[in-house]
Amino acid sequence: xxxxxxxxxxxxxxxxxxxxxxxxxxxxxxxxxxxxxxxxxxxxxxxxxxxxxxxxxxxxxxxxxxxxxxxxxxxxxxxxxxxxxxxxxxxxxxxxxxxxxxxxxxxxxxxxxxxxxxxxxxxxxxxxxxxxxxxxxxxxxxxxxxxxxxxxxxxxxxxxxxxxxxxxxxxxxxxxxxxxxxxxxxxxxxxxxxxxxxxxxxxxxxxxxxxxxxxxxxxxxxxxxxxxxxxxxxxxxxxxxxxxxxxxxxxxxxxxxxxxxxxxxxxxxxxxxxxxxxxxxxxxxxxxxxxxxxxxxxxxxxxxxxxxxxxxxxxxxxxxxxxxxxxxxxxxxxxxxxxxxxxxxxxxxxxxxxxxxxxxxxxxxxxxxxxxxxxxxxxxxxxxxxxxxxxxxxxxxxxxxxxxxxxxxxxxxxxxxxxxxxxxxxxxxxxxxxxxxxxxxxxxxxxxxxxxxxxxxxxxxxxxxxxxxxxxxxxx
Amino acid sequence: xxxxxxxxxxxxxxxxxxxxxxxxxxxxxxxxxxxxxxxxxxxxxxxxxxxxxxxxxxxxxxxxxxxxxxxxxxxxxxxxxxxxxxxxxxxxxxxxxxxxxxxxxxxxxxxxxxxxxxxxxxxxxxxxxxxxxxxxxxxxxxxxxxxxxxxxxxxxxxxxxxxxxxxxxxxxxxxxxxxxxxxxxxxxxxxxxxxxxxxxxxxxxxxxxxxxxxxxxxxx
Numbered sequence: 001x002x003x004x005x006x007x008x009x010x011x012x013x014x015x016x017x018x019x020x021x022x023x024x025x026x027x028x029x030x031x032x033x034x035x036x037x038x039x040x041x042x043x044x045x046x047x048x049x050x051x052x053x054x055x056x057x058x059x060x061x062x063x064x065x066x067x068x069x070x071x072x073x074x075x076x077x078x079x080x081x082x083x084x085x086x087x088x089x090x091x092x093x094x095x096x097x098x099x100x101x102x103x104x105x106x107x108x109x110x111x112x113x114x115x116x117x118x119x120x121x122x123x124x125x126x127x128x129x130x131x132x133x134x135x136x137x138x139x140x141x142x143x144x145x146x147x148x149x150x151x152x153x154x155x156x157x158x159x160x161x162x163x164x165x166x167x168x169x170x171x172x173x174x175x176x177x178x179x180x181x182x183x184x185x186x187x188x189x190x191x192x193x194x195x196x197x198x199x200x201x202x203x204x205x206x207x208x209x210x211x212x213x214x215x216x217x218x219x220x221x222x223x224x225x226x227x228x229x230x231x232x233x234x235x236x237x238x239x240x241x242x243x244x245x246x247x248x249x250x251x252x253x254x255x256x257x258x259x260x261x262x263x264x265x266x267x268x269x270x271x272x273x274x275x276x277x278x279x280x281x282x283x284x285x286x287x288x289x290x291x292x293x294x295x296x297x298x299x300x301x302x303x304x305x306x307x308x309x310x311x312x313x314x315x316x317x318x319x320x321x322x323x324x325x326x327x328x329x330x331x332x333x334x335x336x337x338x339x340x341x342x343x344x345x346x347x348x349x350x351x352x353x354x355x356x357x358x359x360x361x362x363x364x365x366x367x368x369x370x371x372x373x374x375x376x377x378x379x380x381x382x383x384x385x386x387x388x389x390x391x392x393x394x395x396x397x398x399x400x401x402x403x404x405x406x407x408x409x410x411x412x413x414x415x416x417x418x419x420x421x422x423x424x425x426x427x428x429x430x431x432x433x434x435x436x437x438x439x440x441x442x443x444x445x446x447x448x449x450x451x452x453x454x455x456x457x458x459x460x461x462x463x464x465x466x467x468x469x470x471x472x473x474x475x476x
Numbered sequence: 477x478x479x480x481x482x483x484x485x486x487x488x489x490x491x492x493x494x495x496x497x498x499x500x501x502x503x504x505x506x507x508x509x510x511x512x513x514x515x516x517x518x519x520x521x522x523x524x525x526x527x528x529x530x531x532x533x534x535x536x537x538x539x540x541x542x543x544x545x546x547x548x549x550x551x552x553x554x555x556x557x558x559x560x561x562x563x564x565x566x567x568x569x570x571x572x573x574x575x576x577x578x579x580x581x582x583x584x585x586x587x588x589x590x591x592x593x594x595x596x597x598x599x600x601x602x603x604x605x606x607x608x609x610x611x612x613x614x615x616x617x618x619x620x621x622x623x624x625x626x627x628x629x630x631x632x633x634x635x636x637x638x639x640x641x642x643x644x645x646x647x648x649x650x651x652x653x654x655x656x657x658x659x660x661x662x663x664x665x666x667x668x669x670x671x672x673x674x675x676x677x678x679x680x681x682x683x684x685x686x687x688x689x690x691x692x693x694x695x696x
Contacts, residue, residue, distance in 0.1 A: 188629045199601070210695035214688045265630065413655070420656045427594035428587075429685025430665050430678070 051254070054263040055177045058252060059475065062173045063166055065253035072162040079154035086147035092136040103127035103327035103342050111333070125329025127342040134320040138351075143315065146307035153300035160292035163472050167289060169251070170471045174462040176248040181267040182455040183240040188266075189447050190234045193440065197227050219433060267454045269405055270398075270461040277395045280468045284391050287469030291387065294380040301373035308366045314355035322347035391467045397460035404453035412446035419443050517619040517639050517646045518612045524557040525607060525623075528599060550596050559647035560588035562640060566649060567662035571670055579675070586682050591658075593689055604628050617641045 053061065063069060103125040110116045137144065201223045207215035249260055285291055323346055330343040356362075419439035425431025465471040515523070528550055531537060537546040564587040565572050575583065611622035618640060625633040638650035638657075650659040669678045 188631070192629060192631065206695075207692065210692065212688065212691055212695070214691070416654055417656045420653050421661045424594065424656070424658055424661055425665055427597070427685075428590050428662065428665075429682045429688075430662075430669060 050259040050261060052261050052263050053252075055174065058177055058248060058262070059170050059173045061252040062169050062248075063475070066165065066169050066251075068165045069162060069169065072158065072165045075161055076155060076158035079151055079158045083148065083151035083155060086144060086151045089144045089147065090137065092134050095133040095135075096130065097132075098128070098130040100126060100128040103329055106327075106330040106340070106343075108331040108333060111338070125327055127325060127327035127330070129323070129325030129342065131323045132321070135317050136319065137315060137317045139316040141310040141313040141315075142306050143310035146303040146310065149303035150300045150307065153296040153303065156296040157293050157300065160289040160296065163469070164289040164293070166475070167466055167469065167471055170475065171462055171466045173248070173251065175459065176244050176251070177262060177264075178267065178455055178458045178462075179244045180241055180248070180262055181264055182451055183237050183244065184265070185267050185451045186448065187234065187237045187241070189444065189451070190230055190237060193444055194227070194230050194234065196440070197223060197230060201227060222437075267451060267458065269402075269454050269457050272461070274395075274398060274402075274461070274464075277392060280391050280395055280464060280470075281388055283470055284387055284468040287473055288387055288467070289469055289472070290383055291469075294376065294383055297376050298373065298380065301369065301376055305366060305369040305373060308362065308369045311356065311362045311365070314353040317352050317354070319350045319352060320347070321350070387467065391464065394460055394464040394467045398457060398464055401453050401457035401460050405450065405457055408446060408450035408453045412443060412450050415439060415443040415446045515646075516612060517614065517637075518609050518621050520557070520646045521621045521623070521637050521639070521648070522609060524553060527553045529607075532600065547596055550599065551592055554592060554595060555588075557646075557648055559640065559642065559649050560584065560591065562647070562649040563591070563659055564588070566659045567666055569663050569667065571666065571675060575675070583679065586679065586686060589686060590682060590689070619646060 102123045105122045105124050110119050201220065204215070204220040204223060208217060208220065245260060246256055248262075249256060249258055254260065323344065325340075325342050325344050327342045330340065332343055333340060419436070419442075422431055422435045422439040426433060426436050462471070465474065531546060531549045531553065534546075536542065537549070561584050564584045567587065568575070568583070572580070605628065606626040608624040608626065609621065610624055613620045613622075618638070621637045621639065623635050623637070625635060627633065634654055636652040637648050638652065639646040640649045641647075650657055652658070666678055669681070
């Protein structure tokens with residue numbers, strides 16, 4: 001009875017546990033569904049949201065998704081694999097061959113006391129054999145160490161290649177970002193002018209409509225002509241913004257139709273105070289990826305010359321060879337003059353050399369490696385001249401645009417004052433409309449020049465960071 | 477006896493009433509004076525600007541048929557704060573002294589009318605612009621209020637008001653828009669016209685403009 005009671009109690013507890021499990025499971029499933037639904041909703045909502053990114057965010061995203069950088073990273077993997085091969089060449093290489101198969105019968109009577117020369121082959125057994133060869137290089141006249149050196153430098157060249165690609169993408173992203181900002185500022189300027197122009201046209205139309213003796217139809221035609229030009233510029237600016245946005249979106253891996261805008265609203269001059277040109281020159285030697293690539297490339301090429309030179313000499317090695325075989329239907333014969341490939345056991349340690357002697361092939365390969373090395377030296381000479389020039393040019397561009405910002409700002413502020421005074425005089429009856437139009441034209445031109453100068457300043461600073469490799473240091 | 481009492485009451489009333497009135501008048505004057513002097517130039521400029529903006533935002537007054545009424549209200553508000561006579565005097569500068577009282581009587585309203593029209597035209601185009609009061613300078617009876625208009629396209633337009641204290645009230649005698657003083661500009665232009673032509677030529681041109689404006693106003 002007690003046992004029955006225990007059992008029923010146990011089954012009750014089990015039943016309760018099951019119910020609890022079912023309830024908990026249902027609740028958990030419900031919550032999971034709720035969370036899942038919420039996540040789907042959020043994801044959908046995010047899909048529909050406008051994406052607004054700052055310059056840093058755009059650069060980060062473009063670098064993340066760039067296929068060029070992905071390709072360069074695999075280039076690095078290639079050199080890492082070569083390094084692994086070179087490192088492993090110093091360790092022993094073991095070759096194992098194991099085979100099994102049907103075995104023809106062999107009895108010692110066939111050769112004892114006299115060799116029987118007519119024995120019918122009867123395959124009625126199986127055999128198995130294993131051969132092991134171990135080769136350990138002792139001295140390679142620098143072949144292995146040269147390949148190791150070449151592979152290590154190759155990795156650094158590939159890493160610098162990734163930096164180079166990243167630097168290219170940073171510059172391209174900055175160019176697109178600043179282009180959008182410049183176009184937006186230009187659009188604002190055009191719209192500012194357009195508002196006033198539309199007002200003036202309305203006024204001129206009204207004057208003609210009411211038959212004002214001060215109305216001049218030619219003025220209206222002039223204003224409408226100017227409006228056409230303003231609209232054409234506006235269309236061009238809108239197209240520029242759309243194209244630059246598309247290019248930026250694509251470079252960040254977004255689809256073309258994505259609702260996207262940049263975080264900044266207006267182009268401002270670079271806030272960072274520039275260093276002396278000598279600082280940039282020094283930095284370019286240290287950070288510029290091409291310099292790193294050339295420095296490491298030369299080391300790799302030099303190592304490859306040594307590797308080719310090592311082929312003039314033999315490769316020394318020690319080895320071990322062991323072989324064992326057995327068959328179910330063959331007698332073992334212990335006689336050093338008789339070797340049974342299907343039934344034997346032996347081992348040997350040896351020392352050896354491997355030497356390929358040719359009459360010009362190795363020399364040709366050494367010469368080829370030397371030529372590759374010298375090609376790189378010439379490339380370095382070119383870079384030694386071209387990169388400092390590029391740095392200096394970007395620096396001078398930046399300095400020029402810095403001065404231009406000040407000058408064009410003075411110019412457009414004065415043009416603005418001219419415009420204000422001309423309007424005030426016109427309203428007072430002591431100034432003519434032509435003066436207002438001239439002042440307006442000068443203001444538009446000077447303001448546009450100022451916007452361009454700010455863009456040039458931003459771009460020349462970006463070019464300077466690119467030329468010195470400091471842009472990579474900034475994002476690192 | 478009854479008369480006497482009444483006479484006494486009357487006497488009291490006759491003596492006390494003027495005293496009370498005088499006292500009350502003094503208190504009112506003081507309150508008014510405190511009120512006027514408590515307002516800084518910025519507060520006074522702001523009051524006027526806010527009043528004008530209230531008129532411009534008034535939906536009822538926005539209707540085309542209410543244009544005249546709206547402009548009259550703006551004009552009245554602006555006149556309370558701007559000392560157009562002082563502006564005209566400063567704009568004519570040396571030539572003001574050579575003007576007869578009749579000429580002055582003719583010039584000030586003409587100048588005021590054209591300037592008002594110009595101001596009203598500009599201010600009527602303001603809708604959602606932000607007006608920031610960014611500074612104030614007071615030197616004796618003179619002060620300057622620095623403001624900035626931030627347009628809907630985020631363009632900042634600095635406008636400074638130069639004020640002169642007259643009878644405890646700050647009155648605008650010059651407006652400096654983006655560094656251009658209206659009074660200085662008019663002074664140069666007026667001087668140029670008077671020197672190369674004549675004062676009569678200046679007035680003729682201004683009247684011509686006023687006629688043009690009035691013609692357009694009537695046509696509306």
